[in-house]
Amino acid sequence: MDKSLLAKQMNNLKSESAFQVLAKAKKLEADGKNVIHFEIGEPDFDTPSNIVEAGKRALDEKYTHYTAAQGMLPFREAIVDYAKKYKNISTNPEEVVVVPGAKPIMYFTVTALINPGDEVICPNPSFPIYESLIRFVGGVPIPLHIKEENEFRLDVEELKSKITSKTKLLIINSPANPTGGILTEEDIEGIADAVRGKNIFVLSDEIYDRIVYEGSAKSIATMPGMKDWTIVLDGFSKTYAMTGWRLGYGIMNKELAHHITKLIINSNSCTAAFTQMAGIEALKGPQDEVLRMIDEFKRRREIIVDGLNSIKGITCKKSPGAFYAFANITGTGMKSSEMADYLLEHAGVAVLSGSSFGSFGEGYIRLSYATSLENINRGLERINDAVEKLLK
């Protein structure tokens, strides 16, 4: 089809490299090549069985119809209780909006708030969909340079220097994809002080907030005066290994919740009823499986980070959250995208180029360690051999 037939803003919409590299890797596999997958940010664990049973039960009990567009009340009530317990956020069901996966909260927030020319301050490197959506609606992404020497946390002074009269939204993500960095309580306080009283909303992507190995992730919504200006984004994909169920939610002020519900009515109508019932079990049921998964991720983090640091030309910080190793490859002399291509084609290892998360990700590759220890060890061996060959 001729591209000129598309709406103009389609030119501004980007993809997510994880899905592109996965497709490339699958093609190599179809051609008989063996590939170790470090590209996709998806827990390799199965959804805990109590959650699966709740989903099946819901189907048997005929939860097969439309629900309220904003989400079923018992599910939103469970989210309210969960937000109090795990995020220390006091909210109510009117401020909760249920969506299929966490990503739609990004889409709906940016669509609901950003006019052409509005500025959105956004970490760089960060989840690529933020910048894609900002550009899609004609907004202007203003990058915040996330640096390794600052433990991959944003710099509050830099944030202050980027705020203008056009700033409409700030996006934060802690623990972060792709770096695993976590904002400290002091950072959160500083960020709140920087934006408070300036009509700036904060989209706080908290999808990894249970996957923490050291310290803790604090929500900016708990800061004085910030709750009504924060859109908390969270979901079930990572914490409960439920990527394919497509279940997530936002917590925001009641008026914004109303407008975002209108966007839902104009797009997906509602989230599947039986997945919402499974979500209630996830939030209210035993959490042992979550803790077991986090323990396992922690074990893998030790192996992958130590392994990467033992490879000539590569260094890697042991980041405190999420399940990503963001490895510095500047010592190899290769560009990030070249290294990602080289490893996939010559070593059968799928990783993501740091630059696919923003220009300041150049010099890095991202490896998801949501895969078995056996794969991690085999993948590390392959990377080591391939890089050794390169540096000879």
Ligand SMILES: Cc1ncc(COP(=O)(O)O)c(C=O)c1O
């Ligand atoms: C930072 C971040 N936010 C949101 C999402 C999207 O989650 P979901 O699959 O539930 O839409 C991801 C998925 O990779 C992510 O890394």
